[in-house]
Amino acid sequence: MGRSFQRREAFVGNKGSSFLSSELSRFIREMEDNREDEDHHRHVSDVSRRQRRDAFVNSINPTALIPKDEMSSSIERVLTLEADDGSEVYCPPEWNALTMKTRAKLTSLLSWDNLSRWEFDIVDVTELSRDTMKGSSRNGFEYSRQCCPLLLVGWAILCAPMAQRAMEGSLGDNADTTTTAGRSSRGSAFPYPFSDLKINPSSVCNFLREVESRYSSENPYHNNIHAADVTQTLHCLLQFIGQENLCAIYEPVDIFALILAATFHDVGHPGLNNLYHKNARTNLAITYNDVSILENMHSAVGNSLLLGETKQPKWDVFQKFDDRQIERARSVMISAVMGTDMGSHFESVGNLAGFVEKVRTESTNAIGASGTSFSRDQNNSNSLLGVKQELPILSILVRVLSSEIKDENDESPKKECTHLANSILKFLLHAADISNPAKKLNLARYWADMALKEFFAQEGVRVANLTGM
Numbered sequence: 001m002g003r004s005f006q007r008r009e010a011f012v013g014n015k016g017s018s019f020l021s022s023e024l025s026r027f028i029r030e031m032e033d034n035r036e037d038e039d040h041h042r043h044v045s046d047v048s049r050r051q052r053r054d055a056f057v058n059s060i061n062p063t064a065l066i067p068k069d070e071m072s073s074s075i076e077r078v079l080t081l082e083a084d085d086g087s088e089v090y091c092p093p094e095w096n097a098l099t100m101k102t103r104a105k106l107t108s109l110l111s112w113d114n115l116s117r118w119e120f121d122i123v124d125v126t127e128l129s130r131d132t133m134k135g136s137s138r139n140g141f142e143y144s145r146q147c148c149p150l151l152l153v154g155w156a157i158l159c160a161p162m163a164q165r166a167m168e169g170s171l172g173d174n175a176d177t178t179t180t181a182g183r184s185s186r187g188s189a190f191p192y193p194f195s196d197l198k199i200n201p202s203s204v205c206n207f208l209r210e211v212e213s214r215y216s217s218e219n220p221y222h223n224n225i226h227a228a229d230v231t232q233t234l235h236c237l238l239q240f241i242g243q244e245n246l247c248a249i250y251e252p253v254d255i256f257a258l259i260l261a262a263t264f265h266d267v268g269h270p271g272l273n274n275l276y277h278k279n280a281r282t283n284l285a286i287t288y289n290d291v292s293i294l295e296n297m298h299s300a301v302g303n304s305l306l307l308g309e310t311k312q313p314k315w316d317v318f319q320k321f322d323d324r325q326i327e328r329a330r331s332v333m334i335s336a337v338m339g340t341d342m343g344s345h346f347e348s349v350g351n352l353a354g355f356v357e358k359v360r361t362e363s364t365n366a367i368g369a370s371g372t373s374f375s376r377d378q379n380n381s382n383s384l385l386g387v388k389q390e391l392p393i394l395s396i397l398v399r400v401l402s403s404e405i406k407d408e409n410d411e412s413p414k415k416e417c418t419h420l421a422n423s424i425l426k427f428l429l430h431a432a433d434i435s436n437p438a439k440k441l442n443l444a445r446y447w448a449d450m451a452l453k454e455f456f457a458q459e460g461v462r463v464a465n466l467t468g469m
């Protein structure tokens with residue numbers, strides 16, 4: 001530690017956040033201590049890490065995707081033997097490898113009620129997902145190496161209530177008869193209408209496993225834990241909308257595709273942001289013309305796995321979908337993943353607010369004229385703050401989209417409302433993606449710490465590239 005550390009600490013202190021200040025100070029102190037003790041070793045390892053990372057960044061190609069490592073191919077072999085296609089009580093092999101005590105804890109944590117809570121703790125689930133039976137291995141894959149929060153959370157949400165029943169069933173005599181598993185004891189959490197989609201749970205788990213293996217565990221922030229966190233948070237936001245609104249405005253395939261998009265919205269993230277890629281003119285920046293570089297890549301990887309050249313029958317979750325449903329799912333997934341680009345955040349928020357106001361004004365008049373029971377104080381027609389007589393925008397969407405108004409032109413209320421409904425869907429994933437600061441304190445701190453670590457690591461790569469070290 002020296003003068004440079006004190007100067008940086010003072011700068012951080014000026015930002016006015018004692019938490020960020022202490023976390024940054026600790027991180028900087030660790031960096032400087034390490035530098036004193038392990039200067040030579042660190043230089044060597046930094047160079048090799050940088051070379052590996054540069055090679056990784058430059059190897060990312062939307063058509064070639066990321067090469068599989070030895071571990072993921074071992075998992076595939078296990079899966080092929082253990083998958084129980086179409087079974088009512090399908091559990092993925094990763095679940096079966098957990099100790100009975102851990103299964104009991106996770107059955108409670110992944111219950112439908114708990115999954116639907118804003119206070120849900122993804123870090124707890126991540127730690128428990130590693131707690132496998134000692135010496136548990138099959139076909140060369142040691143379960144002790146597993147860390148699968150995305151697989152567990154995705155399975156629990158997309159395959160509910162079957163997944164919760166399977167979890168309870170796997171407990172045997174250890175089942176706690178007081179657990180609520182797939183049912184809601186509060187009555188507020190509601191199931192999604194996925195039964196008509198005929199989703200195969202083993203295909204869902206295979207897809208989630210493949211996606212999870214493509215998140216880099218070297219990233220402190222943009223890893224499989226973040227993907228699991230965003231997937232659960234998105235589910236929570238969908239629950240806030242309410243069953244009646246959600247089912248009146250959206251088709252089941254829209255909701256399914258949106259949750260699926262959450263699982264791969266950062267897949268293959270190299271730990272370096274769009275600005276880095278643009279300035280360094282990486283292969284990704286060249287491929288995507290500097291426009292939403294990473295988001296384009298994440299969307300291409302996910303869509304290729306589901307519908308493109310890397311698709312495999314064992315994870316074909318769209319197997320029973322017709323062409324119209326696949327087209328709709330693809331549209332939702334592309335729009336939602338592209339919408340996570342922070343570079344267009346403020347412009348998008350402004351556009352959405354303007355659009356809400358437009359629909360509120362024009363659709364309200366149309367519904368009133370169509371003779372429904374809707375009425376509104378015209379004096380408030382141009383004020384978003386005039387809430388006294390305002391209907392929530394979701395209620396307006398429900399009324400317009402279920403009304404008999406004819407679609408005569410592009411400006412018709414129904415088309416405007418459909419457009420707004422699609423925009424809201426896209427924004428839900430974006431909101432979930434940046435929800436960390438709104439979470440309970442220990443989780444908000446955890447994510448702030450991880451984000452800082454990733455930013456500092458990127459800065460290290462940038463400086464090293466500039467100085468040629």
Ligand SMILES: [Zn+2]
Pocket residue numbers: 226230265266340433
């Ligand atoms: Zn993200």
